[in-house]
Amino acid sequence: VGSCIECNVFFEEEEGVQHVCEECGKLQPESGSWAVEQMAEVDRLESEGAHSEAADALLELFYTASDHEYSDWPFSWKVGERLEGLCRTHGLANQHVVFHIAHIRILQRQNGALATENLEQGIEIARRAYRPDLEMKLLQAHWNVVNWHDSPNQSLLDRIEEVQNILNQDLG
Structure with missing residues (x-):
């Protein structure tokens, strides 16, 4: 769902289709058209090996495209798919986990959902990369959502304590 840039009337968005507002007649920009230069920069960085x-x-573009006020959802999905592929191909655990944390927060903000699939995928990425610090970031993001939504269960609290102990051992 999009909203008119002129009068804020809601309409159904379709990828690759420019919508004319039924209320004011204003032609809406095509999804992603605001980010042509940024995507060209991403292409350049990738071609230079600066993955x-x-x-x-791409994370910055994803944040902007999925912002609750801007909400260019078709473009955010394109950016997300490209980011996911880039992270997988080049083993970018940090950005990959941050992307999953963004999904956890978006789902909570949109409808109060608990994004357990994103949590599990992010934890798997962090563990494969031997990055307990990233696992802790995920657990803390999930904790914040669960704490807002409901009471956290004991297994979540136990895992946070386990990861904190691992981090303390690594520092010691």
Whole structure:
């Protein structure tokens, strides 16, 4: 669902289709048209082998496209798919986990849902990369959602304590 840039009337968005507002007649910009230069920069970074920087740029685009006020959802999905592929191909665990945390927060904000699939995928990424710090970030993001939504269960609290102990051992 999109809203008119002129009068804020809601309409159904379709990928690749420019919508004319039925209320005011204003032609709406095509999904992603606001990010042509940024996507060209991502292409350049990737072609130069700067994969981490390209992933960071895609994360910023994803945040903007999925912002609750801007909400260019068709473009956010395209960016998300590209980011997911880039992270998998080049082993970018940090950006990959941050992307899953963004999904956890978006689902909670949109409808109060608990994004357990994103949590599990993110934890798997963090564990494969031997990054308990990233697992802790995921658990804390999930904790914040669960704490807002309901009471956290004991297994979540236990896992947070286990990961904190691992992090403390690594520091010691």
